[in-house]
Amino acid sequence: MYLLTGVLQLSLLFSFVVDVTSSQCRCLYGQPCWPSQSEFSSLQNQLSQPLIHPVPPASPCYPLSHPSGNCTDAQTNQFDGNWRSNQSGSMQSPNFETFIFDNGSISACYMNTTLGVPCGQGSVPNVGIDARSVEDIQAAVKFSVKNNLRLAVKNTGHDYLGRSTARGSFMIWTHHLKNITYNSTFVPEGAPPTELYKAITLGAGVQWHEAYDAAQAQGRALVGGMSVGGSVGAAGGWVLGGGHSALAPSYGLGVDNVIELKIVTSTGEYLTANSHSHSDLFWALRGGGGGTYGIVTEVTYRTHPSMPLTALYFVANSTNNDTFRTLFTEFVRIHPNLSDSGFSGYAFVSSNGIQIFYIGLNVTQAQANKTIDPFFSFAQNLTSEGLNIATALTVPYPSFYSWYTSTSSIGQQVGSSDELASRLVSRDVIERNHRGIADAVLSLNSSGWLLVAGGAVAQVDPDSTGLNPAWRKALVHVLWGTGWQEGTPFSEIEQLRAVVARSLTRVSELAGSSAYFNEASMFEPNPMNTFFGSHYSKLKAIKNVYDPADLFVVTEGVGSEDWDASLNCRR
Known part of the structure; x- marks a missing residue:
């Protein structure tokens, strides 16, 4: 998913380019309308904690401009989601800490100091509150409305669309509301x-x-x-x-x-x-x-x-594209049956490999084997055609918690610059066109295939909540995207985004245009319909x-x- 960068050629700007002429625009940090020190002091008197001044998490690695902090700690923990969530200025995807100007230049603070780029504030808010009570939040909200501020509300920064940060904004950080x-x-x-x-x-x-x-x-x-x-x-x-x-x-x-x-x-x-x-x-x-x-x-x-469950683990790959396509097409085909048999979970798919982590809640190992053995046999028959099976087994667990704790430490999920796209795939579409869906997913090269709908999700009245009604017909949530290394020029980022946009068009032609609000593209052509x-x-x-x-x-x-x-x- 992550592509190599090109040569870094950036011109950093250290002040805001302002084009604000009326109250129709929010007041941003650095503008004349920004609250005075005395106004912030008045706000401080209403808070339980000192005002915070968020900085990008890599800032300790720039001692000349940011003399406090521990660079070794930052570089060691940059891929740790819990470490990142404890930094008021950190996002789980660091590209959302950066800011791209209209001319394509980028304000950022990179962990890779050898790039020679000064540490910029990027999209990290300059001032905020560390909310520890309802009263803290009320005071900050009233302050934001009174001063017409751009507001960013952030908890962990686990946000694939950058919604919890904004350049020049005032932050309300809710991370310490731990009751x-x-x-x-x-x-x-x-x-x-x-x-x-x-x-x-x-x-x-x-x-x-x-x-x-x-x-x-x-x-x-x-x-x-x-x-x-x-x-x-x-x-x-x-x-x-x-x-x-x-x-x-x-x-x-x-x-x-x-x-x-x-x-x-x-x-x-x-x-x-x-x-x-x-x-x-x-x-x-x-x-x-x-x-x-x-x-x-x-x-x-x-x-x-708390219920027992049986987990299904399957890992396979092949250098023969036709062989792997045959396997994955069969995997897609059997999903209505997997859903009806009580399975759910996560699969990660490349153009020639798959890793499956599924569970059957309150499903015995014998029941799980009866459901999945035909697929295991199908896969085994493909080994003569170049399929390599690394894992194919079922494992009983006493509870969801025991399965979760055994798998939640696997892999790296944060700390890399990435952008996503996604689509909800309905049961009806899979039943009608499993081959087309399989081919579309394989064309993405790297994707997540999440069996997180169907079953009880489909049994809820679509109008009982504000959720997009498409969820009630969905069976699978498919997501994919692109990524880049620190210092990648905006021109290359634009090219990567264009590739994702084209793939989104292809998948939409088969699956429709509905998507999950939290894991999706920032560039949807009709987001109101797509998400709601x-x-x-x-x-x-x-x-x-x-x-x-x-x-x-x-x-x-x-x-x-x-x-x-x-x-x-x-x-």
Whole structure:
């Protein structure tokens, strides 16, 4: 996926090019409208923590301009998602820390100091707050509205579309809102006392490795994300965009498991959203996208009994393209049956190899073998035609937690510059044209094939949440993309983006134009339809009610079409 860079030829700019002539534009750092020191001092008096001044994570490696910090620590941990999430100025994909000017020059701070590029601020906000309470967030939101600031809301920075940072913005960092509470008799606000849930409430800064540990301590299971080290936030953008999971086919997506959310809106109000209180907002928050309606401070999820499972592991490759195409085509063909048999999970596909990590929740090893043995036999018969099988087995586990802890340390997920594209592939499309889908996926050279829909996901009323209704017909989420090394000139980045755009067109011709809001292209031709489908008009109407200041605007989010490409000025 990652391509070699060309020769670095950049001209760095150290001040903003300003073209702001009216209040139709947000106020950015360095502009005359930016709040004075006395105004920031007044804000500081309302906060529980000192104001923060985020810097790019590589900045300690530039002692002349950034004399504090530990360069060795930064370079050692640059691919560690949990280390990155602890840096206020870090994104999980460092390309979103950079800023590309209209003339193609780049402001960045690279880990590779041999490039000889001075450390620039890039897209990292210059000032922000380290939110430790609702009151901190309320004060910062009111300050942002009063001063018409461009606002960036960030938790872990695990964001494939760069929505949690912006050059010249003011940051609200929610990473330290770490409260976790389990309640076996949780009653939503406004609900009758008989409406009880075995529920867990997670603060906005809780990450999945922390949430899973907490649920396991109670002998419960939780529908959540899968990432190396569990660094993804459990109560922020993941769930607000839908929240896919290996457990989703068994229990529904993240949005289907939310009982209640608490949120600070642009008016400074602190609201509880559930089926009984602000039900319209509750509907919109479940799939309408993060960074759009306000700042969620906590989410309460239903939990589930801990169940045993059987994992399926399969790794194979071939230098014979026809042989591998035959294998992968069969793999695609059997997916409706795999789904019906209780399987879900993740596969990673190249043009000549595949790695499969699937699970069958509450499926015995004998049942799993009965389902998958025909595929294993099919693969074995291809070994005479050049297929190399490294792994083909099923393994029982006592719980999802035990499987998760055994696999969450595999691979590297963050720290490299990359951009994604994705599509939801419906069960109907796979049943009608599995060969076409297989060929399209193989043409991508490197992709993720995620069996995270179908089953319980398909059984939910499409209009019960704000989520794109296409999820209810989907079976697989396919994602792919491109990447580059530090210092790659913008002209080469543009060429890589163009390749992804062409591949997106080809896949869309077969699979349709729907995609998962959290893992997708930043350059969708019709993002409102792609991410929200028929729910878009209602989502925007609800946003207008709860965000009258139009403070919360993110790339391709609800209402973003009212702003220019920079999201700084209204159209």
